[in-house]
Amino acid sequence: MNEDIISCQNCNIKFAYMIDSCPNCNSKKKLIHLELDDILPDIFDTISGKKVNPNLNSKKKMLEKFYDGYDKSANGDLAYKKQTISPEKDYYLEEVKNSQENIIHYCEEQLSNHKNRGHAKFKNNN
Structure with a gap:
């Protein structure tokens, strides 16, 4: 995972890799952004x-x-x-x-x- 897709949900600091808690605010909440455009078929709800x-x-x-x-x-x-x-x-x-x-x-x-x-x-x- 690159640092563009993982960030702290609390303070929005970016991470280079998955870590247990944010070094800036100690929050365990993370935001992970994934783009799956090319690997999933169309999904119809x-x-x-x-x-x-x-x-x-x-x-x-x-x-x-x-x-x-x-x-x-x-x-x-x-x-x-x-x-x-x-x-x-x-x-x-x-x-x-x-x-x-x-x-x-x-x-x-x-x-x-x-x-x-x-x-x-x-x-x-x-």
């Missing part, structure tokens, strides 16, 4: 979750569901997908982009109007 009210019955418990991240598309390409389903706010959003950032699907509307699409078209909508 995904986050999803639900907002629920545990006091409601099972059909009304979910107040909002979201997904934001990357997944394989139907043709095997990497796709970015952002989706929000909010029965609480009567809101639906779905945006899908291909690996070149071109929008391949976009839908934003009231959830109550979002019927007969995707997996909802297979449900019995009486």
